[in-house]
Amino acid sequence: MTNARDTKPGYLRTVAKLAAGVILTIGGTPTVPAAAGEVLARPTATFLDSIGVVSTFEDRGQPYEKTLEMLRFGGFRWLRGGIEGLREDGPLKIDSFLRLHKEAGVKISWGLGSGIGDLDRLLSTGRILAEAGALLAFEGNNEPNNWPVTYKGREGGGRASWLPVAELHADLYRAVKSDPVLADYPVWSVSEPGAQTDNAGLQFLEIPENAGTLMPSGTRFADYANVHNYLYHPNVPDPADNKSWDAADPTSATSVDGLFGNFGRTWANRHKGYPEAALADLPRVTTETGVAIKGAVDEAMQGVNLVNLYLSQFSRGYSYTSVYILRDRTDEQGAQTYGFFRPDFTPRLAADYLRNLTRILADSGRREAPDRLDYEISPQPATVHDLLLQHSDGAFQLVIWGEALVGESKVQVTFREKAKQVELYDAIKGSTPIETWTDTSQIELGVSDHPLVLKLVF
Structure with a gap:
């Protein structure tokens, strides 16, 4: 473990995101709405x-x-x-x-x-x-x-x-x-x-x-x-x-x-x-x-x-x-x-x-050539982050996690195409779905201080 330092630069919160966007203020909270577009998944x-x-x-x-x-x-x-x-x-x-x-x-x-x-x-x-x-x-x-x-x-x-x-x-x-x-x-x-x-x-x-x-x-x-x-x-x-x-x-x-x-x-x-x-x-x-x-x-x-x-x-x-x-x-x-x-x-x-x-x-295999997914999260507060993964069976796993000390951000996840099935998981509640949808292109979520996972089958 490291020793105490007093030589580091001062605190500056970054709101850099994977997708570029205009910084807005909604209810006093800086938000970065992710630009709609295709995102290349990473193998789970x-x-x-x-x-x-x-x-x-x-x-x-x-x-x-x-x-x-x-x-x-x-x-x-x-x-x-x-x-x-x-x-x-x-x-x-x-x-x-x-x-x-x-x-x-x-x-x-x-x-x-x-x-x-x-x-x-x-x-x-x-x-x-x-x-x-x-x-x-x-x-x-x-x-x-x-x-x-x-x-x-x-x-x-x-x-x-x-x-x-x-x-x-x-x-x-x-x-x-x-x-x-x-x-x-x-x-x-x-x-x-x-x-x-x-x-x-x-x-x-x-x-x-x-x-x-x-x-x-x-x-x-x-x-x-x-x-x-x-x-x-x-x-x-x-x-x-x-x-x-x-x-x-x-x-x-x-x-x-x-x-x-x-x-x-x-x-x-x-x-x-x-x-x-x-x-x-x-x-x-x-x-x-x-x-x-x-x-x-x-x-x-x-x-x-x-x-x-x-x-x-x-x-x-x-x-x-x-x-x-x-x-x-x-x-x-x-x-x-x-x-x-x-x-x-x-x-x-x-x-x-x-x-x-x-x-x-959980994935015992590996998707060697993952696909792209066109989605948008809006609004996207500075404390809400996302990571797109793809399971070896082809299903996408969109992880959305919050890092807010207090409160919950209401966000809307929109997909260009309808998903045949969507399962929602909450990492602090368990490993089974807490909600499911069929034939949908839009999901509303409350994101606070931990990961949610959307399993998406198109």
Whole structure:
């Protein structure tokens, strides 16, 4: 998890939407009516594959069988793992990850972890996962600002030079891409490159010409930028509208420690990275984000924040998102209320809501060439967002979620053609339809603070 910052840009709520429109004011609330037109759907399975989680394991007192049970309950598709805590004689062995892949279907992102520089071990264990079909990607060091790294006899990260961190990660990238077993797997960057002291260049996936970095131009570190964009940040510690939408914003408009502060202009020392206009298309993942139950955030708010988070992240360009944490940690002090599950392994509302959503959307196949759908949502307040998916059976799944703290927005969803059948699901109520329509081209909805799903058959 990241440290407190006071160097980030101030809060600016964005109302950017997928469809352009004129900003109106209706009843005092800014709205953006989506322009009518065809929208290309995303495969439902691609969204489901993006849903990941951080977890503890046997080395920290969490039994394997309970981990398996919780992963299955929530419908998580991938798991953040790595060589930290891994021992040949256990209690945490590589076999645990192989079994979780075999028995729960999850894939594993495989990282160096906190303060570890053992590249050979990362690669050798990564090959075992790859040969079993369990590997998702490689990840660089976890938050070197908090856990410095020793590489080739020199310590880097923290308040010291970050050059050893950069050299380690450049070597990691070259080693993966030159390995006949591993070459096709993506490499994710270190997390928190925005904390760099000197300008080692880790704010780039590949250092461009004339960047003025310590590492030479052309140095390649990663295929994906990796951020830890927690929703509640020292700049914005309280509940607010559009909490997850703002955290997923790739621009300087975000209020949190996100893509801009790590890859646009570093938050610690203002080293220049990518131009802001280029960030929208930068491949990116999140390996930690989350919401703790504390202060004004109760269990219900945590639940809707987290289920909205996965949708906002995917909608705003994050290929994979891992939430901290599967179950509250019981082996360390501090606020341990981030979990989908309580210490006694019982599910919180967040786990129930996510279970509902993954069951509503459940798809074991994949629509390789999704279709387009012509629809309009009007009016579209700044707190109402949408994501069009298509199931492998051809049905569209239009997810509409709200991020308003108070109140409900009445919106009308209009389709150019009549749908033969429409089913409405509410992710906080369950995984079965709450209303159905036949031969209709218009649906009225009340959208508040959580996802609704329209399953559409034409």
